[in-house]
Amino acid sequence: MELEKKLSKVSKRIKSSLIRELLDLKDPEMISFGGGVPDPDTFPRHEIAKIASEVIENEHRVTLQYGSTGGDNILKEQYIKLLKKHENIDNLDVDNLLITVGSQQALYLLGITFLDEESYCGVSRPIYLGAASAFQQRDPKFINVPLLEDGMDLDYLEKELEKLNKEGNIEKFKFLYVISNFHNPAGVTMGIEKRKKVVELANKYDFIIVEDDPYGALRFEGEKLPSIYSMAPERTILLNTFSKVLSPGLRLGLVVGPKDMVKRISMAKQAADLCTPALTQRIGARYLERFDLIEGIQPTIEIYREKKNLMMKLVEEKLGDIKGIKWINPEGGLFTWITLPEGFDTLEMFEIAKEEKILYIPGTAFYVDEPDNNTMRLSFCLPTKEKIKEGMDRLRKTIDRYAKEKGLEI
Template structure:
């Protein structure tokens, strides 16, 4: 593995639980909404009628029965694909590594929207790729500056191949790139001869039910799209897909076959059966409403505890799993994470989302899986730590002045 180009990114500890800990760390879906009785019956039927096939090895293709479930999800955001362009993965994380190994060449540079999902940084670095922040401004990715950035890096001898982004309800900021910017970004990427990798776990989880057309739907010939059932169904099934231009799909299929030999036929069959019997509407609508409520509870609690004109600033997202807080005067959120853990609350420091250790003044809060009755309590514990840090900083400044 080409890990000598740069060490793999450190992955945050997201899923620790136990005791009185209130975790705002991991972006876990709320599986209380899954119809478990119905699923149990469907899976039992699958085992009785086709278990010998469902539990056998399969080919590195999306099962024919699952294709309608994927195309249904993608079409809700304007995506366009067919069976020949789909590559099965064990979730988007596998897809990211497959792209790094199967499309790029070790030593090439990937431009990344920042702050970036740390799993993407880890996957690309493990594949031997270099990372560089994509140009951005207050509106997000800056298409106007993209060609010049690419030209500069190439003039310095870097081989810039891809642009990675998470344009809808981004992890960790919750931000969404406007439709106008999407068109401009696609034009700029073509001008700069860049392939776009679009990571889209949260696009269907807008709180008001509205969606934004994916980059893949706008330009399927120059976008590799990563989809997953982890956020709209359940992560434990480890099932996702890559929708890629035809020449790249076959290359990625060979790469995933080396990585996993074959996808889980049982998982694909179970998801296909659920979609055929129930569709996606009821479950996705329930997820949207649940996350809308929890986001509102967290944002309201933050306003009550920290105010809206203090040093900690954030925006209410329109969907997804996360709130992103930044300290206007700078803060060491790694140190604050340790103090928060002592008070029984956890979050992810912003440095985990930086490409070179930046982001120390920020933190990510996940509201998706916190019991609604504990959100305000968790924010209260967190706010006490953040206010304590402010008091310590003020005392330190006063002491130096004297």
């Protein structure tokens, strides 16, 4: 059988994730600055184990059974309390929330719900790989908005929106996808004035704002900023996840938004998986009943802060003499973004990196248009401090070897 002839157009557009492939590399000598994998020592495993045992024994009629597509109302109610306490988001009820299998499913469902081949959507350049893969399956037209040190270039976006408006296509612009805090992959945070400007543009051109905020609770320094959702709840969909602050193994994501939008997304979820696992939802719900999730991750934040500060110090020491190099020092989250001088191709250089036993994510993975080949993402959350030190030495060796092979002056 010729499989290619049997595949759908959607299937043919799907590409393997470079990050997933990197996670499959099992060489024990390899140091990885690759995937944004939380440090397992930060998981509250003893508390989760106790709760899991209890909800299986005492609530098996719910936890071992099918659940509703919308999700466990006890978990929703607890998360509503968390949003009110820590995010100043109020006036929600359970119909404003949908529980998904991680935030990646939420991104996929957004694509199913809002995008088709005639649609436009706005995304950052570079873009989070998971969002790119989810949206690309719908084959929309992307408006790739350059990312600056304080978030998207909204002047560029406004010009593109006005162009669509003059062409009579503005109704086809469905949403703007924004990672407001500690962008993946770039590490930048959108400033308060730009958040207000996003709302202004959304009102003017009548589009949905998709605010993805998986890292917002992981702030190491600087002032906490109000969410875009809190500024415009009537036209914003807020995505969140338990993966970075509790455990990725629970596979719990959340969609918060206007009831009519949440209902439509929930309808798409019915066809995808019927429901999110009842067991992990109830574990999450009982955990939130007993513990303040945000207060509980303060030790985790301290661990990541120390690792981030160490990595940034070493970037300065080990790479700072390279002419034309740039990097982002994030205020939180899990990543930094490095731009090497022109002439570097970090995907091509990756073969040397594997020989030197150091992994990073080549920047080409984070574009839906022509990529900037001289970029890379480094994650500091998983490796130990000792491995961060050794890994930065290996990264410099990798860069030096590549430059020598290509005749590049650094």
